[in-house]
Amino acid sequence: MWKTGLLLLFWGLLTSSELQQEATKPEPRNQPPSGKLDFGYVPQGVYKTLAYYEPGVIGILFHMVHAFLYVVQPNPFPEDLVVKVAKDKFGAIQSEYQKPENIVLTLQAIYYETGFMVCAVLGLLFMVLLPLVGLFFCLCRCCENCGGEMHQRQRKNAECQRGLLTTLLFATSLIITAGVLCAYAANQNLSSQLKGMKSLVSSNLKDLQTFANETPTQIDYLIAQYATAKYTVISDLDNVGPLLGGNIHVELGTEVCPALDGVLRMAGAMRETKEALENVSVSLEVLQEATGKLHFNLSLVRSSLNRTLNDPGCSDEDSDATTAQLCRSIHSSLAQLHVSANFTRLPDVNNQLESVNQVLKTDLSNIIQKGFSSFNGTPGMVSDQMRTVVEGARGMLDVISTNISSFSKVFPLHSSLANFTNFISHTQSKIEDSYPEIDQIDFYRWICCIGLCCMVVLILAFNFLAILCGTMGYDKHASPTTRGCVSNTGGTLLMAGVGFSFLFSWILMGVVTATFLVGGNLEKLVCEPFHTKQLFKVLDTPHLVNPEWRNFIPGYMYNDSDLDLTVESFYSNCKNNRSLYSAMRLDKVFNVTTLLNSSLYTKEVVKMFDSVKIDLRGIVLLESEGKQSLIDFSETGVAEINYAAYLEEVNKGVTQVDLLSYANELEAQTDLMPKGPLQTSLKGHANSLRQIHSQLVIPMEQAMKYVRARSTLNQSIRLLERTASDLPNKITDVLKSIEAAQYLISQNATHVVIQETEKYKQTIVGYFRQYIEWVRTSLTMEVAACKPFSNIVDTVEIVACSFLVDSLNTFWFGLGCCALFLLPSIILSVKLAKFYRRMDTEDVYDEAIGNWN
Numbered sequence: 001m002w003k004t005g006l007l008l009l010f011w012g013l014l015t016s017s018e019l020q021q022e023a024t025k026p027e028p029r030n031q032p033p034s035g036k037l038d039f040g041y042v043p044q045g046v047y048k049t050l051a052y053y054e055p056g057v058i059g060i061l062f063h064m065v066h067a068f069l070y071v072v073q074p075n076p077f078p079e080d081l082v083v084k085v086a087k088d089k090f091g092a093i094q095s096e097y098q099k100p101e102n103i104v105l106t107l108q109a110i111y112y113e114t115g116f117m118v119c120a121v122l123g124l125l126f127m128v129l130l131p132l133v134g135l136f137f138c139l140c141r142c143c144e145n146c147g148g149e150m151h152q153r154q155r156k157n158a159e160c161q162r163g164l165l166t167t168l169l170f171a172t173s174l175i176i177t178a179g180v181l182c183a184y185a186a187n188q189n190l191s192s193q194l195k196g197m198k199s200l201v202s203s204n205l206k207d208l209q210t211f212a213n214e215t216p217t218q219i220d221y222l223i224a225q226y227a228t229a230k231y232t233v234i235s236d237l238d239n240v241g242p243l244l245g246g247n248i249h250v251e252l253g254t255e256v257c258p259a260l261d262g263v264l265r266m267a268g269a270m271r272e273t274k275e276a277l278e279n280v281s282v283s284l285e286v287l288q289e290a291t292g293k294l295h296f297n298l299s300l301v302r303s304s305l306n307r308t309l310n311d312p313g314c315s316d317e318d319s320d321a322t323t324a325q326l327c328r329s330i331h332s333s334l335a336q337l338h339v340s341a342n343f344t345r346l347p348d349v350n351n352q353l354e355s356v357n358q359v360l361k362t363d364l365s366n367i368i369q370k371g372f373s374s375f376n377g378t379p380g381m382v383s384d385q386m387r388t389v390v391e392g393a394r395g396m397l398d399v400i401s402t403n404i405s406s407f408s409k410v411f412p413l414h415s416s417l418a419n420f421t422n423f424i425s426h427t428q429s430k431i432e433d434s435y436p437e438i439d440q441i442d443f444y445r446w447i448c449c450i451g452l453c454c455m456v457v458l459i460l461a462f463n464f465l466a467i468l469c470g471t472m473g474y475d476k477h478a479s480p481t482t483r484g485c486v487s488n489t490g491g492t493l494l495m496a497g498v499g500f501s502f503l504f505s506w507i508l509m510g511v512v513t514a515t516f517l518v519g520g521n522l523e524k525l526v527c528e529p530f531h532t533k534q535l536f537k538v539l540d541t542p543h544l545v546n547p548e549w550r551n552f553i554p555g556y557m558y559n560d561s562d563l564d565l566t567v568e569s570f571y572s573n574c575k576n577n578r579s580l581y582s583a584m585r586l587d588k589v590f591n592v593t594t595l596l597n598s599s600l601y602t603k604e605v606v607k608m609f610d611s612v613k614i615d616l617r618g619i620v621l622l623e624s625e626g627k628q629s630l631i632d633f634s635e636t637g638v639a640e641i642n643y644a645a646y647l648e649e650v651n652k653g654v655t656q657v658d659l660l661s662y663a664n665e666l667e668a669q670t671d672l673m674p675k676g677p678l679q680t681s682l683k684g685h686a687n688s689l690r691q692i693h694s695q696l697v698i699p700m701e702q703a704m705k706y707v708r709a710r711s712t713l714n715q716s717i718r719l720l721e722r723t724a725s726d727l728p729n730k731i732t733d734v735l736k737s738i739e740a741a742q743y744l745i746s747q748n749a750t751h752v753v754i755q756e757t758e759k760y761k762q763t764i765v766g767y768f769r770q771y772i773e774w775v776r777t778s779l780t781m782e783v784a785a786c787k788p789f790s791n792i793v794d795t796v797e798i799v800a801c802s803f804l805v806d807s808l809n810t811f812w813f814g815l816g817c818c819a820l821f822l823l824p825s826i827i828l829s830v831k832l833a834k835f836y837r838r839m840d841t842e843d844v845y846d847e848a849i850g851n852w853n
Helices: 002-015 019-024 056-072 079-090 099-112 114-142 158-224 226-238 240-309 321-336 350-360 364-376 378-385 387-407 413-473 485-531 534-539 552-557 567-575 598-610 624-633 643-650 659-671 677-702 704-724 727-747 750-781 787-836
Strands: none
Touching: 056 114, 056 158, 056 485, 056 787, 079 099, 079 534, 099 114, 114 485, 158 226, 158 413, 158 750, 158 787, 226 240, 226 387, 226 750, 240 321, 240 350, 240 364, 240 378, 240 624, 240 677, 240 704, 240 727, 240 750, 321 659, 350 624, 364 378, 364 624, 378 387, 387 598, 413 485, 413 787, 485 534, 485 787, 534 567, 567 787, 598 750, 624 727, 643 704, 659 677
16 A cells, blocks of 8 residues: 555656656757756755764774674675575575585575674583582582681781782772673663654654655746746747847848948048048148249249349459359259249149039938848847747747646645655654653663673672772781681672672673674674675665566566666665655656657747748848949049159158258358459348248248148048059949848848757757756756655664664673673682681691691
8 A cells, every 4th residue: 555655656756747758758959058047946845864873982882892793703794695595585486495505505604603603602601501610619618628618728928819819809890890881881872872762763754744745845846947948938039039130130240241331431431532632622722822932932032143143243254263163153053942842733633522522412321321220120020020930939838838737736746745644644653652662661671781780780799898898807917717807708798799600690691692692693794784785785686585576676666677776776866865756766667758748849839930931131231322322433533643743742842952051052152252242142142042941931841731731631642542542443342242242131041040040949949958957857856855765774774783783782792791700700709708708727836846737
């Protein structure tokens, strides 16, 4: 009945979400989902059981016992032997063993139990021989033999013997005291730990209650988190324009945007060309006016100088040779008095400026912005064309949500967990009802153990009191027949201790032998193999329980013994707080693909997106008017301007010679001439040149108006030269680029659309896969964490091994130590009693002879 309930519980845990069919057959995934969903944390119950035991100080005694057992039984765990015995016990081998095999099996058992058997035989010999020895000893003493004669020979070393015997008896009594304290501590530890066992058992049962209560909450949480995937999908569907259309826009933009940017740059070049032509026209007018004035004034000075040099004073034969030579030198330098940069001969650019202005009447920038706007409208166009698909997908999401929400109601999860909870409550009640009986049994056990300890304590009391009385009442000057009452009492107590030792020692050894065989074998065959997990290997031995079952848990629970589910794997998974789904390998048992086949919905979504046809032919990048404007710009004549001539004049100086230097040299040459009208006239011309330099040349070189005009003319000419360089080909390339981009959008965008639609589809489907993967991981790692089940096993191990077996072993270890050391205690007590008891007769010392007879 319980197995049926447990199967229903596992079934409910498994089938409360749509994961399992995906976990069994995961769909192929080409692209990972673009967005990572956050499903939060599955609510976890807090398991309060701490299945760990630290014995404390008494652990030292436990380790001593373990070391002693290792000495007694150093052989490894007989796994093969246990398996053979277990198979025979469980009836896996129907026929009896043949005799040779039976002998081998017996020999193996004997070999393994050799240490225990030797100790048991010694214990039995102790039990049998010690009472017999005690009986014969008593009979012997009654016949005044074996120390029964109340006569003591006096010896010179009597004091030394008495001291040695007292010391040895005291040491032996201390060892026996340690043994009885060890046994008493083990007895008390067992009683106190059994009281603590109640809270440990209660904690385990509460954890099972928590497990049963939290599992439905966790399942409901898994189902509720479908809403996270659903609303994320809805959000992506509502934003299909920015997501799908935006990605298409980005992919196409790698070719479209550079083409539109090229046209936009060309529109900017048109405006720059107009401004440059206007600057050239204005600057040329300013510079022509300035150079015209300078040219006129230099012509006047040059004419005046020419007339002066034609004066007879320069050319007359009667003039001195120096003056004539100077006149000839000055005359030859007149050719330098000319304007260097002659802007008046440069052609104007009015025709080109008028042509560019005519082209700019067409607002190319506005046309380009329309192209950008049309291309940037791709997301909106995609959103309009995807409206039908989005509405269909939203409806399908509602259907899936309804199916998931109603699916958990089909299976009796809550009723199964309710039955499980009732079972736990019933078990807890039965356990609690048994506590009084357990306490009563433990009380009787405690009384018996205390009685055994009291036997030893009684003997110890006789020993210590005898040593005390004998030592305190001993008088070395008294003869054996005149010893005091206190000393005699000490000797009597020693003999009483010997008597009780004979009476109790065999009982103690019988208890020790019985508990040693039980506790020692439990430690070596159960507790120690559990810690080393060899016990699990025995339990997981194929065909151990049933010859037809490879693994008995799946064979018993699921009728599938080939399933890889062992006791060790189940315990280890639960120890690591894995889920019951993972620990019990339910994924290999229950197949709910036919009940929850979400791949059908995925296929429908895929079909919807595969049927999408997005048409982008409505996007126009550049209208025909804009194309014509580009063509007209290439025909404005800008390329026909003689830029070399402009640059040549701009790079020239104002005059061919520095007028100030020329004037100074002219005056210096004039000073070499004789004073007269010629010298005066030439100096006047030098002053005229200085005046032209200061009034015309310096302003042209320094005045901002002329400087800016020359600079503007230079920059504008260079800009126009760059713009006009290969202008027709540039415009042709721009037009080809825009035509290629337009063809891509209108005729060849299908590949991009299909590619981006596939990515978007995989993103949508990826949300479902993330949810399914999360549910699978949660079921495997978090939902219905089976830590309480491993805690139960650990609790049983703690109670059985740490509480019971270790305490039992420590008890017999201490009690055995007492029983063994009672033998030297008997011998020492009998010998020491002679020195304390009052004798009936004594040796008489003959002074003549000088010794005692």
